[in-house]
Amino acid sequence: MARVEDYALIGDLHTAALVSTEGSIDWLCLPHFDSPACFAALLDTRDAGHWLLSPVEGGTCTRRAYVEDTLVLETEWVTASGTVRVIDFMPIRHKAPDVVRIVVGVSGAVQMRSELRLRFDYGRVVPWVRHDADEMRAIAGPDAVRLCSPVTSAGKDWATVADFTVNAGDRVPFVLTWSLSHERQPIRIDAEEALAATTTFWTDWSGKGADAEGPYREPIKRSLLTLKALTYQPTGAIVAAATTSLPERIGGSRNWDYRYCWLRDSTYTLQALLAAGYLAEAKAWREWLLRSIAGDPSTLQIMYSIDGTRRLPEAELPWLAGYENSSPVRTGNQASGQLQLDVWGETLDSLNLAREAGIHTSADAWAIQVALMEHLEGEWQEPDNGLWEVRGDRRHFTHSKVMAWVAADRMSRAVADHHLEGPGKRWEALRDEIRADVLAHGYDSEHNTFTQSYDSKVLDASLLMIPRVGFLPGTDPRVKGTIAAIQNGLTQDGLVLRYQTSEADDGLPGHEGVFLACSFWLVDALHGAGERKQATTLFERLLTLRNDVGLLSEEWDPHAKRQLGNTPQAFSHFALVTSAFQLHSGRAHRSDQPLTKTTDGGM
Numbered sequence: 001m002a003r004v005e006d007y008a009l010i011g012d013l014h015t016a017a018l019v020s021t022e023g024s025i026d027w028l029c030l031p032h033f034d035s036p037a038c039f040a041a042l043l044d045t046r047d048a049g050h051w052l053l054s055p056v057e058g059g060t061c062t063r064r065a066y067v068e069d070t071l072v073l074e075t076e077w078v079t080a081s082g083t084v085r086v087i088d089f090m091p092i093r094h095k096a097p098d099v100v101r102i103v104v105g106v107s108g109a110v111q112m113r114s115e116l117r118l119r120f121d122y123g124r125v126v127p128w129v130r131h132d133a134d135e136m137r138a139i140a141g142p143d144a145v146r147l148c149s150p151v152t153s154a155g156k157d158w159a160t161v162a163d164f165t166v167n168a169g170d171r172v173p174f175v176l177t178w179s180l181s182h183e184r185q186p187i188r189i190d191a192e193e194a195l196a197a198t199t200t201f202w203t204d205w206s207g208k209g210a211d212a213e214g215p216y217r218e219p220i221k222r223s224l225l226t227l228k229a230l231t232y233q234p235t236g237a238i239v240a241a242a243t244t245s246l247p248e249r250i251g252g253s254r255n256w257d258y259r260y261c262w263l264r265d266s267t268y269t270l271q272a273l274l275a276a277g278y279l280a281e282a283k284a285w286r287e288w289l290l291r292s293i294a295g296d297p298s299t300l301q302i303m304y305s306i307d308g309t310r311r312l313p314e315a316e317l318p319w320l321a322g323y324e325n326s327s328p329v330r331t332g333n334q335a336s337g338q339l340q341l342d343v344w345g346e347t348l349d350s351l352n353l354a355r356e357a358g359i360h361t362s363a364d365a366w367a368i369q370v371a372l373m374e375h376l377e378g379e380w381q382e383p384d385n386g387l388w389e390v391r392g393d394r395r396h397f398t399h400s401k402v403m404a405w406v407a408a409d410r411m412s413r414a415v416a417d418h419h420l421e422g423p424g425k426r427w428e429a430l431r432d433e434i435r436a437d438v439l440a441h442g443y444d445s446e447h448n449t450f451t452q453s454y455d456s457k458v459l460d461a462s463l464l465m466i467p468r469v470g471f472l473p474g475t476d477p478r479v480k481g482t483i484a485a486i487q488n489g490l491t492q493d494g495l496v497l498r499y500q501t502s503e504a505d506d507g508l509p510g511h512e513g514v515f516l517a518c519s520f521w522l523v524d525a526l527h528g529a530g531e532r533k534q535a536t537t538l539f540e541r542l543l544t545l546r547n548d549v550g551l552l553s554e555e556w557d558p559h560a561k562r563q564l565g566n567t568p569q570a571f572s573h574f575a576l577v578t579s580a581f582q583l584h585s586g587r588a589h590r591s592d593q594p595l596t597k598t599t600d601g602g603m
Ligand SMILES: OC[C@H]1O[C@H](O[C@H]2O[C@H](CO)[C@@H](O)[C@H](O)[C@H]2O)[C@H](O)[C@@H](O)[C@@H]1O
Pocket: 240, 254, 256, 257, 258, 262, 264, 265, 333, 334, 335, 387, 388, 389, 390, 391, 571
């Protein structure tokens, strides 16, 4: 069974696939990120659907890499009879989704096999399949898939199999195309033309970002490309990760569906993209946000689907055994109905940042910000589920209150500095009131640390964000005390847990790994506290946890030394980008200050 870190990502800005080091596509949802998977071997066995394309002798590849700053993947096997390369990519979507795999003979002659096992509806539906001269058609219910290749394939053991030899200089294309079964078949694409266009698209996109020269250029670029790949182009939404139910502990039940757009995750992603100068993505995301949250501010959800749908009912897929038997496999996410007060702060912080970065605030955008703020004024004293989405009792999370302070701070400053209309003085007074409340109840003077919730002793890594949002300076003794407390009480092998699951009553059984984003937040906090050497050492260690193609999932198991949780995860990658930019520039980054400033023609 492949490990989480054995997977590379390819995608077309509507969905994404995971390709293993053995050359197997084990995860692909069509036509969108949150559609049912037609390859779900990731969460079961190959019988749940996969597409293996590799030398007949099989095994892990000798090397693989993305082609420079693109999402075009090259996987190479050196065998006794010769060397072969498989180029995998998804062309940027025009109408139909395609997966293209080109087998390239590098030297000698290699016996190859393509084994395509389509299983629609997350591994449950075996399609009806017809083989013609140079194409295979598979149909079941709403789904139709066509495979085109000059290599002839045939049905074998409920799969479509093609055996062929690739000689040095050969290029053998396979193009898999999805469509709705009741529609006309999409026009065929040319694999080589698509390769050139896809390479150009990603190279151009990468080139548009701010100059990231320096020692961290490669990790910054790869993380930005990954964040872009998690973006749903038609609406501007950004999914939290490409997968569902990769476990936070092997064999555990903390398995969630991340193929949705969390306001928290996407606002942080937006901050990373803005820091790198990607204004178009920031504008598209803002439009998605304004459409999704439009209406009564009291009905604001913490997450939406990629098209803004609100109802995301959580269900279990009992026919899938789960990744290494970690069950259940879930779709939908019950957290969508939770109260998480930090989301107001993150949303208003990011819209403020967009304004500071030069994106013009339209009247509609400002009206929604005012409505959100007015709603928060009546809500901030309520207990909530917090940013970690605990399923235990609601409580007064310190981080949630700090983020309510952020909301009041950014809104009062927007009125004062940008002459936008609103009760600026009232919001200033509220800001001061929240601050006093946090300092009185969220800070433990005996141990000189902020605490997870009011009047408790429990630690929480989200408190590392306090200097970043500007609540207190990075060198404040209370911030330094919190850093020290987290280093002493909330780390495993120097990496940071969100909280101690044994102490925090999150309403869930079992434990989890260290949370990679929180470990990057420790980098930021150390850097802001003047501990630059420690920050750099930790950051460079975190870089070593990336897989061979630069991807990070949500968590890390410090004992088994392997990645855990959904992958690739936006939370981990935007945290990496933010830390890298700070270390690169040598100055601490606050969430209300863009690293790059551009003028905008208005929206
Ligand atoms: O651990 C419990 C919760 O885990 C998920 O939430 C986490 O992922 C979210 C998406 O990246 C992130 O926004 C949140 O801060 C994380 O705690 C899961 O989605 C929840 O349903 C679950 O309760």
